[in-house]
Amino acid sequence: MEALYLLVPLSIVVVFAAIWIFFAASDNGQFDDLVGPGMRILQDDDRPAAASEADDAKKGDGEKA
Template sequence: MEALYFLVPFSVVVVFFSIWLFLNMSEGGQFDDMVGPALRVIQDDDKPASPEKTASRLPD
């Protein structure tokens, strides 16, 4: 029974902290663009560079 005197207030603090953290992240724009990063991975160009382009990047 004595454990409840600690666990109930502790759980209330954890819940309020979680709600505050979620609201703070959502106001900061954390969840604005959920689709863009996934599409960028799909559209990534994995083809190797042509030899002309790599030769132009080499130092003289």
């Protein structure tokens, strides 16, 4: 029974912390674009890595993105 004196207030604090984290993430725009990252993974880049490095060298960048 004494455990309830600890667990009930602790669970209330955890619930309020979870709600605060959710609303903080929502205010910071964490959930603005839920579809974009899922669509971005479907875009296929067929160029091999060596060809993309050669193209970068031809452009004169010298730096890799």
